[in-house]
Structures are given as C-alpha cells and as structure tokens.
Amino acid sequence: MTSSLAVSPFQVISSRKNATATQSSKEPPIFPASLHATTIAAAADLSTPSQLQQLHARLIKSGLPPSSSASALPLPRVAAVCALSSPSAFSYARRLFGLADAASETVLWNSHLNTLSSSPSPADALALFSRLRFAGVASDVFTLSFVLKACSRTPAALPLGRAVHALVEKLDFRSDVFLLNTLVHMYASRGDIPAARLLFDVMPAKDVVTWNIMITHYTKTGEMQIARHLFDLMPERSVRSWTAMIAGYGQWKKPREAVRLFREMESAGVQPNEVTVVAVLAACADLGELDLGKRVHEFAKRCSFQKKNVRVCNTLIDMYINCGCVEKARQVFDEMAERTVVSWSAMIGGHAMHGQGEEALKLFSRMREAGMEPNGVTFVGLLHACSHMGLLEEGKRFFSSMTEDYGIVPEIEHYGCMVDLLSRAGFLEEAREFVREMPVKANSVVWGALLGGAKVHKNIKMGEEAIRHLVELDPLNDGYYVVLSNIYADAGRWEDVAKVRRMMKDRGLKKTPGWSTISLDEVVHEFVAGESDHPKIEEVYRGWDELLEKLRCRGYAPDTSAVLLDMDEKQKEKVLYRHSEKLAVVFGLMNTPEGRPIRIMKNLRVCSDCHAALKLISEVTDREIVVRDRNRFHCFRHGSCSCRDYW
DNA sequence: CTAGGGTTAG
Numbered sequence: 001m002t003s004s005l006a007v008s009p010f011q012v013i014s015s016r017k018n019a020t021a022t023q024s025s026k027e028p029p030i031f032p033a034s035l036h037a038t039t040i041a042a043a044a045d046l047s048t049p050s051q052l053q054q055l056h057a058r059l060i061k062s063g064l065p066p067s068s069s070a071s072a073l074p075l076p077r078v079a080a081v082c083a084l085s086s087p088s089a090f091s092y093a094r095r096l097f098g099l100a101d102a103a104s105e106t107v108l109w110n111s112h113l114n115t116l117s118s119s120p121s122p123a124d125a126l127a128l129f130s131r132l133r134f135a136g137v138a139s140d141v142f143t144l145s146f147v148l149k150a151c152s153r154t155p156a157a158l159p160l161g162r163a164v165h166a167l168v169e170k171l172d173f174r175s176d177v178f179l180l181n182t183l184v185h186m187y188a189s190r191g192d193i194p195a196a197r198l199l200f201d202v203m204p205a206k207d208v209v210t211w212n213i214m215i216t217h218y219t220k221t222g223e224m225q226i227a228r229h230l231f232d233l234m235p236e237r238s239v240r241s242w243t244a245m246i247a248g249y250g251q252w253k254k255p256r257e258a259v260r261l262f263r264e265m266e267s268a269g270v271q272p273n274e275v276t277v278v279a280v281l282a283a284c285a286d287l288g289e290l291d292l293g294k295r296v297h298e299f300a301k302r303c304s305f306q307k308k309n310v311r312v313c314n315t316l317i318d319m320y321i322n323c324g325c326v327e328k329a330r331q332v333f334d335e336m337a338e339r340t341v342v343s344w345s346a347m348i349g350g351h352a353m354h355g356q357g358e359e360a361l362k363l364f365s366r367m368r369e370a371g372m373e374p375n376g377v378t379f380v381g382l383l384h385a386c387s388h389m390g391l392l393e394e395g396k397r398f399f400s401s402m403t404e405d406y407g408i409v410p411e412i413e414h415y416g417c418m419v420d421l422l423s424r425a426g427f428l429e430e431a432r433e434f435v436r437e438m439p440v441k442a443n444s445v446v447w448g449a450l451l452g453g454a455k456v457h458k459n460i461k462m463g464e465e466a467i468r469h470l471v472e473l474d475p476l477n478d479g480y481y482v483v484l485s486n487i488y489a490d491a492g493r494w495e496d497v498a499k500v501r502r503m504m505k506d507r508g509l510k511k512t513p514g515w516s517t518i519s520l521d522e523v524v525h526e527f528v529a530g531e532s533d534h535p536k537i538e539e540v541y542r543g544w545d546e547l548l549e550k551l552r553c554r555g556y557a558p559d560t561s562a563v564l565l566d567m568d569e570k571q572k573e574k575v576l577y578r579h580s581e582k583l584a585v586v587f588g589l590m591n592t593p594e595g596r597p598i599r600i601m602k603n604l605r606v607c608s609d610c611h612a613a614l615k616l617i618s619e620v621t622d623r624e625i626v627v628r629d630r631n632r633f634h635c636f637r638h639g640s641c642s643c644r645d646y647w
Numbered sequence: 648c649t650a651g652g653g654t655t656a657g
Contacts, residue, residue: 181650212651243652278653314654346655380656
C-alpha cells in the first residue's frame with residue numbers, strides 16, 4: 001500500500017537527479033495511505049530526514065498546492081532534523097524553506113538558530129551558520145545576534161565572534177543597538193575585555209542593557225568598584241541593573257553592601273523580581289539577617305514567586321537555615337510543589353548543621369523514596385550529619401555507598417568530612433591513615449579537622465603534625481595556632497604556649513578578634529571581643545554584670561583555659577566576660593521581648609566557657625539562644641545545647 | 648525571531 005513512497009520525495013520537488021535516494025530507501029515507510037491532520041501533527045516526533053521527506057511526498061501526492069504542503073510541515077522540526085545532518089538533507093530543508101522569498105527563508109533559519117544558540121550545544125548554531133553562509137542564505141540582524149549569542153556560550157569562539165563583528169560592519173548594521181549589545185556581551189564573555197570596553201565606550205546610543213552587560217561583567221570578575229562606578233554613572237537603571245549589583249556584592253562576600261543596595265532599590269520604588277529576591281536572600285543568609293529575609297519571603301509569597309520558582313524556594317530554605325530557623329526552612333521545603341536535588345541537599349545539610357542528624361538521615365530516605373538522585377553535595381550533608389553525631393559506622397557506610405551505589409567520585413570535601421568524622425570520634429590514627437591513603441592531596445580543611453580532633457582528644461603529637469602542614473597550606477590563618485596553643489595549655493605546657501605565641505609574632509600574625517552580630521529590626525549590631533564600639537556597650541556591660549550574678553547562683557564558674565594570654569586569673573576572667581557572643585546575647589536579652597529566641601552569628605567557634613555560660617543563660621532567662629559559629633549551629637534551650645556538647 | 652541578573656557543601 002505504500003509502494004508509492006519508494007520514490008524519493010526529494011525528486012518530487014527537485015529537478016536534480018540522484019539527491020537522497022540512498023537515504024529514504026533504508027527506512028520503512030511509516031505513513032498510512034491517507035493523510036490526516038493528526039498524521040501531520042505526529043510528524044513532530046519524526047526523527048530522520050527521510051521520514052520527513054516521506055511525509056512531504058505524501059503531502060504533494062495529496063494534491064495540495066506546494067505552498068500549503070510546505071506550511072503543513074512542521075518547519076522547526078524539519079530544520080532541527082535536517083539542518084545539521086547530511087548536506088542533502090540540508091538542501092532539502094533549504095528548498096522547503098525557500099518556497100517563498102529569501103527574506104522569509106532567513107526568518108525561518110533565524111528561528112532555528114535561536115533554538116540552537118540557547119541549547120546545551122550552542123556550537124551547533126555556529127555549524128549551521130557556516131552552512132547557511134556557504135549556501136548563500138542572507139543574514140539579517142537577527143541572524144547575527146543569535147550567532148553572537150552562540151559565540152558567547154562557546155569556548156574558543158572568539159575568532160568567529162570577531163568575524164561576525166566584521167560582518168556587522170560590512171552589512172552596515174552598526175546602528176543596531178541590539179546587535180551591538182550582543183557583540184559587547186560576546187567580547188566580555190569570551191574574555192576580550194578591551195574590545196568589549198572599546199565598543200562600549202564608542203557606542204553612540206547605549207541603552208540600559210549595554211550598561212548592564214558591562215556591569216555584569218565587572219561583578220563576575222569581582223571588580224566591584226568599577227561595576228559600582230558604572231552603576232552610579234548610568235543614566236537610567238532597570239531591575240536588572242540593581243539585581244546585578246546586589247548579586248555581585250553577595251557573591252564577593254559583601255552581603256552588607258548587597259542589603260544596603262537592596263534597600264536603596266526599594267526606596268527608588270523599583271519592584272524586585274525573582275532573581276533580585278534570590279540575590280538578596282542569599283545576602284541575608286550570609287548575614288543572618290532574619291528580619292529582612294522574612295520580609296522578602298512575604299514579598300515572594302505575594303508575588304507567587306514561592307509558588308512557581310524552585311530557586312526562590314531553595315534560597316529561602318538556605319536563608320532560614322543560615323539564620324538559625326530550621327523549622328521555617330523545613331516548612332518552606334514541605335510546601336514545595338516540586339523539589340530539585342538542591343532543595344533536598346540544602347535541607348539535609350541544614351538539619352545536619354543544626355545537630356538534627358536523625359532528621360537528616362530520615363530525609364535522605366524520603367529523598368530516595370521520591371526517586372531523587374543524590375549528588376556530591378547531598379553526601380557532604382549526610383557525612384556532616386554523621387560526624388556531628390558521632391555516627392562513625394553510618395558515616396563510613398555513606399562514604400562507600402556514595403561511590404558504589406551512586407557512582408559519585410569523592411571530592412576533597414568528602415575526604416574532609418571523613419577525617420572530621422574519624423578524628424572527632426577519637427580515631428586519630430585511623431584518620432591519619434585515611435589522609436595517607438587519600439587519592440587527593442590533603443588541604444587545610446583536612447588538616448584542620450585533624451587538628452580539631454587532636455584538640456578534643458588531647459593528642460599533642462597529632463596536633464603538631466597537623467600544624468606543620470597547615471602553616472604550609474594556609475600560612476595566614478591564625479586560627480590553627482590558637483588551637484595548637486589551646487592543646488598545649490590543656491596539658492599545662494606553658495612554655496610551648498609561649499613558643500606558639502612567638503611563632504605567630506614572627507610571622508606577623510595576630511589572633512583574629514572574635515566578633516558576634518545580632519540583628520534587630522533589620523539592623524545588624526556588632527560586638528567585638530574586648531573592644532566593642534557599639535553605642536550601647538556600657539549598658540551591655542552592666543547587663544552582663546547583673547546576669548553574671550544570677551549565673552553564679554546556678555553554679556557558673558568561669559573556665560579560663562581558653563584564655564591564652566599571660567595574665568592572672570582575675571584578668572583572664574575579665575577577658576572572658578568581654579567575649580563577643582556574651583555581649584551580643586546580653587544586648588539581645590535587653591532589647592527583645594520576653595520569650596523571643598535570640599539569634600547570634602559568630603566569626604569564630606564558640607569557646608568552651610561561652611558554651612557553658614550560654615547553656616546556663618538559656619535556663620536562667622528561659623530563652624532559646626541560637627548561635628551560628630564557624631562550623632555549625634548551637635541551639636541552647638533549657639540549659640542544654642543541640643550539639644550535645646559534641647563539637 | 649533578538650541582548651543583560653539567580654540556588655545546595657567546605
């Protein structure tokens with residue numbers, strides 16, 4: 001019944017001989033004798049040029065005029081299938097496209113170039129473009145802008161991009177701002193900054209996008225002052241200008257700037273969009289700025305960003321976790337209609353950081369039940385959960401399962417987690433052995449974990465070995481020396497404590513001052529150990545003295561072992577009482593209503609004395625105190641801490 | 648049929 005299809009359809013529309021006979025004969029005919037609209041719709045699933053050609057033949061045989069049979073074929077599909085396969089298929093498509101005039105053919109190809117240029121393989125667009133040029137198909141501004149976009153996304157496409165630039169000049173498209181913008185973007189993203197900047201500087205008619213492209217480039221490379229300079233200079237700003245700056249500040253660890261600019265944006269009356277929301281929430285996460293985070297959350301709800309945008313939700317989860325509100329994070333997570341591996345990993349890692357290891361492991365099971373594939377980050381969270389709970393066997397199992405069951409190659413982070421897990425649990429020798437056998441070179445995180453274990457388990461030898469590597473790997477970090485001298489101090493080896501202090505001095509290192517922040521009504525208050533310049537500091541000192549009396553009644557005795565300075569006990573106590581987290585907590589107690597949780601962010605780890613004091617304070621004042629330190633969260637409630645003193 | 652901004656760990 002389909003014998004008529006044995007004739008190549010190409011020959012039906014082509015006067016040339018031989019064209020594609022070889023192709024169509026290989027595949028069995030697939031169309032029924034009578035053609036219906038549904039059959040044509042099914043052509044969207046066709047996957048080879050010859051299948052398309054069969055369909056075309058059918059159309060022609062149906063007696064319709066050529067133009068209508070061409071319009072009945074799904075041209076985007078034809079282009080997708082034919083453009084990059086054999087030359088004959090390409091010219092078949094050309095014939096189909098070229099049934100009308102040259103300009104409409106260009107439009108048809110442009111559409112397909114657009115698809116390819118934003119596909120995962122933009123180089124395909126470049127391949128098609130060279131075919132089109134070779135075949136003499138005309139280019140217009142659209143063509144070139146798609147090709148330039150593809151160049152932007154293809155490594156090593158700079159020479160081609162320059163050639164396209166020449167074509168822009170030759171075809172006299174110089175006055176097209178749109179096209180010039182894609183050119184600027186192409187140069188910037190392919191690393192030819194002088195060319196990008198030159199074009200930018202000489203462009204007579206720049207628009208917001210032109211400025212945004214340059215600003216974005218500078219924010220990406222971390223040249224934030226230049227970005228800011230352009231931002232301040234530009235005649236008008238769009239949401240994207242603000243967002244690019246806010247995101248840039250966030251990425252370069254200037255979350256305060258990010259938040260400040262966000263507020264300026266609000267005053268300027270510019271409506272944030274989803275991307276702005278993500279950027280500012282990330283900054284809030286960094287700062288522990290819960291109040292603003294909550295306000296942005298409300299806004300995201302009102303705009304239904306939370307409903308329709310997974311990334312917004314993921315960032316909300318991260319924000320709440322980093323602000324010490326796991327429950328809130330979990331609520332966002334539970335309300336999500338669809339979740340990505342990022343959502344799961346963030347939530348698992350969040351439970352782990354908050355000492356809710358069981359919950360983290362449970363969530364992983366649920367993740368598997370939901371059919372979601374974990375990635376490397378998921379396992380960092382899981383290993384983290386195990387090491388913070390001392391689940392040695394569980395952690396080892398995850399580590400091997402990661403490779404064996406999920407084919408994930410462990411990265412340095414995973415090794416770091418394992419060393420942390422082993423050494424924290426007291427298996428220092430095994431941890432050392434593990435480092436020796438790792439296929440990758442240990443970094444400062446790995447040795448730092450070993451050093452931490454050495455401190456907890458009072459192993460001087462291991463501490464000394466770790467520090468030898470650490471001074472090589474991370475010479476400017478004073479934290480390691482401090483830990484080492486803690487180890488010596490614990491053992492009463494004061495001459496070694498002094499030796500470490502001399503080492504630091506010789507290397508020009510000073511102990512990083514501890515600081516803690518607490519945010520109230522969207523204002524961040526910072527306290528620095530010993531030398532706070534907070535306007536209310538005197539009140540805070542008085543508040544602490546009062547609190548200290550109550551603590552003493554409950555048996556609080558200062559633990560001065562963490563104070564390494566050479567001074568008498570009384571002086572050491574004074575130093576302890578000026579630790580930043582204590583000051584921030586007192587400030588929080590004095591400035592928030594009864595019963596409200598207090599959230600503190602700290603740059604270093606909580607010292608043992610503050611840890612003990614905070615436990616008591618939570619009991620005496622009946623407040624929940626959440627402290628985010630360098631490593632994890634401590635949630636103090638009713639006299640105990642969520643870390644179960646295992647940290 | 649066009650250009651520019653975003654999420655998880657350590």
